[in-house]
C-alpha cells in the first residue's frame with residue numbers, strides 16, 4: 001500500500017490515487033453545474049428528474065449524481081421537465097434547496 005499527498009491509501013500497482021481521481025471527477029462535474037443550470041433556467045435545457053420517490057434531480061452530465069449530494073445506485077427512469085418554481089416544488093427537498101441556492105448564486 002502507498003499513500004497519496006492527501007493521505008489516501010491505495011494499491012502499489014496503481015499510478016494514481018483512485019480516491020483523488022474520483023474527487024477530481026466529482027469536482028469537475030460540480031463545476032459545470034452552474035453553467036448548465038443557467039441555461040436550464042433560461043429554458044435551454046430540461047431538468048432530469050428521477051421517476052421514483054423522492055424525486056431527485058439528476059446533475060447535468062451524470063446519470064447517477066443528484067443535486068442533494070448522494071449518488072443513486074443505478075441509472076433511474078427519467079422524466080424531462082422544464083425549470084420552474086412549480087417544478088422545484090415537486091422534487092426532493094434536498095435537491096430543491098441545492099438548486100435554488102445554485103440559481104441564487106447565478107444571479108449574484
Ligand SMILES: [Zn+2]
Nearest residue numbers: 004008017020
Ligand atoms: Zn488521494
Ligand SMILES: [Zn+2]
Nearest residue numbers: 056068092095
Ligand atoms: Zn434529492
